[in-house]
């Protein structure tokens with residue numbers, strides 16, 4: 001299969017008098033160019049979607065970043081205007097999709113809001129406005145109208161030895177971008193920390209015992225996937241896992 005299919009999460013937004021289910025181009029471009037897979041956007045129709053059927057038809061799942069926050073009711077927190085905006089239609093789609101992808105051994109790459117959704121899907125919590133907490137760095141984008149400046153690579157993260165990402169980057173420090181105000185709080189079940197920032201913020205996780213690549217990163221490799229080798233590497237690793245799954249969806253050949 002030259003271009004295996006991946007399901008891509010969508011945000012629900014109102015503009016030009018319509019409701020749109022959309023994903024930013026950078027994610028679609030990185031999937032196509034760096035991972036070599038065909039991205040297919042999945043409308044956020046929650047439990048109206050037959051996710052079993054969907055996961056029988058695609059070979060990977062990518063959960064994108066977004067300005068919106070996971071609704072706090074999903075992890076025992078309190079909703080407020082300051083904590084928003086929310087996108088409950090997206091939550092109702094991505095959380096079950098993430099759980100089922102893991103259960104079925106479908107490769108998963110979860111980016112920024114995506115790692116937060118992965119953590120909540122597996123029973124974890126989120127910390128909010130982390131820049132206001134003692135000893136924490138400001139992980140938000142620099143204030144600018146220029147997207148290249150907002151997504152500039154400027155933050156060191158430390159990749160833990162022996163992890164999935166150590167196999168992708170090598171253990172040690174890499175430089176990434178950072179555009180978030182929430183982060184993993186209590187770690188979800190079956191998740192292990194793969195990378196941390198200098199202030200201890202969880203920057204990447206993987207699913208312990210997953211049958212396929214199942215990784216979340218708090219940074220944005222999609223933005224520089226064409227020009228930054230580390231950004232491209234994670235998409236290549238995801239693309240390799242997707243191709244493997246397309247060739248052997250039951251994982252039977254790999255187990256032999």
Ligand SMILES: N[C@@H](CCC(=O)NCCCC(=O)O)C(=O)O
Nearest residue numbers: 065066067068112113180181182
């Ligand atoms: N809302 C969460 C999710 C962070 C995230 O996905 N950021 C992408 C934002 C894109 C942009 O601002 O242009 C949080 O802030 O932690």
